[in-house]
Amino acid sequence: MNRNIAALASALLAVLATVMVPATVSAHPSIPGSTSGDGLIWVPSAGIGSIQGIDPVTKQVVKTVQGAADHPVVIKANADGTLLFTNSFGPLIWEVSVTDVRTGQIIKRIPTFGNAWAVTAMSHDHKYLYVPTSLSAVQVIDTSTLETVRVIPVLFPPGGPIHLEVAKDNKSFYAMHLAGFITKYDAVTGAPLAPPLWGYGIGPGWGGLSENGDTLYAINLFSGVTAIDTAGWYVKRVQFSGLVSGPVSATLTPDGERLWVCNWGDNLILVYDAHTMELIHKVKSNGLPIYAGFSADGKTAYVSNLGPSSDKIPDYLFPAKLAQVVYPILNPEGSTLDFYDTATMTITDQVTVNNGPIAGVYPR
Numbered sequence: 001m002n003r004n005i006a007a008l009a010s011a012l013l014a015v016l017a018t019v020m021v022p023a024t025v026s027a028h029p030s031i032p033g034s035t036s037g038d039g040l041i042w043v044p045s046a047g048i049g050s051i052q053g054i055d056p057v058t059k060q061v062v063k064t065v066q067g068a069a070d071h072p073v074v075i076k077a078n079a080d081g082t083l084l085f086t087n088s089f090g091p092l093i094w095e096v097s098v099t100d101v102r103t104g105q106i107i108k109r110i111p112t113f114g115n116a117w118a119v120t121a122m123s124h125d126h127k128y129l130y131v132p133t134s135l136s137a138v139q140v141i142d143t144s145t146l147e148t149v150r151v152i153p154v155l156f157p158p159g160g161p162i163h164l165e166v167a168k169d170n171k172s173f174y175a176m177h178l179a180g181f182i183t184k185y186d187a188v189t190g191a192p193l194a195p196p197l198w199g200y201g202i203g204p205g206w207g208g209l210s211e212n213g214d215t216l217y218a219i220n221l222f223s224g225v226t227a228i229d230t231a232g233w234y235v236k237r238v239q240f241s242g243l244v245s246g247p248v249s250a251t252l253t254p255d256g257e258r259l260w261v262c263n264w265g266d267n268l269i270l271v272y273d274a275h276t277m278e279l280i281h282k283v284k285s286n287g288l289p290i291y292a293g294f295s296a297d298g299k300t301a302y303v304s305n306l307g308p309s310s311d312k313i314p315d316y317l318f319p320a321k322l323a324q325v326v327y328p329i330l331n332p333e334g335s336t337l338d339f340y341d342t343a344t345m346t347i348t349d350q351v352t353v354n355n356g357p358i359a360g361v362y363p364r
Contacts, residue, residue, distance in 0.1 A: 033122025037081020047355030090115030152190035168213030
C-alpha cells in the first residue's frame, strides 16, 4: 500500500514538473537583467538623460526619472527588479546610476573607468554587472554592495570592447570589438581564454547568447549577423544583410527560438530562426527600429523606435542617424515604443516616449 502511495506521489510530481517547468522558464526573458520588478517597461532616453516607465496594459508613461545619466542607452535590473542600473554613454559624465524602482529615486552614482559604452551585461546569477568602457576596460560592479570589485583591461585587439555577453556559467565573458573581432576572457582574472576570432564585419551592436550558451550572436553594423560556436570557437554561420542595412541589435525571444534584428540603415526588422539563421520575417518599420524587448510569453515585442524623421536620411548615410539619438532638435517627430504582435508581425500600439529610447527592461 505504501509503495502504491509512493508511486502515485511520484507520478503526480512528474505531472506537476511537466506543467510547471515550462511555465517557469517562459516567465523570464532570456537576457539576464532585462526583467522589471514592477510590471512596467523601462526604457532609457538617450537624448533627454531620463528613464521612463511605461504601463504595458494602459500604454501610458507612468513614471519618469530625470537626470538618470548622460545619454543613457541601456538599463539592466537586479534579480528582483527593484534596482535599475543605467549607463552614461557620455561623453561628459563617466558613471552608472542606480535607481530604486520603489521610490523612483537615484540612490547611487557609480564612477566608471571611462564612459560606459552602449552596453552593460548582467551575469546570469545577477551578482555582477559588467560595464565595457571607452578606455578599453571592463568594469565589474557588485549588484548588492553597488561597488566596483574589479577592472579588467581589454587591450587586444585594439578598438576596445563594444559589446559584451557573459557565459552561462558566469566564469567567462565574450567581448565584441570595434574592429570586428570576438574574444573570450576569464571573468575574474581577465586572462584571455581563446584567440581573437574574426566576425566577418565591423562595428558590433547588441548581440546575444543562446539559452544553452552554445551559440553567440555577434552583430556587425556593416555586414549582418555572425553565429559563433562557443565550445569549438569557430564561426558557424554568417547572415549578410547588406552593407547599408546597418544591423544594430539582435535579441532572442523568451523561448530562444527566434532572433529579432533591428536594422539602423534600411529601417527593417528581420526575424531569423535562431538555430538555422533562416530569415522568417522582414518588416518595414515606420521609423528607425533600434532594439526589441519582449513580454514574458513572447506574444508581444516592444520595439524602441527613434521615429519617422530617420526615414528622411538615405540608407547609405545611416551612421548620421546617431545624431538623432543625441540631439532631439534633429528628431522633431519624436520617438516611440512600438508594440508588435509577434504572430502577425503588425503594430498594435505606439507609445510616445522621450527622445532616443533604446535598450530597456521588460515585464515578467
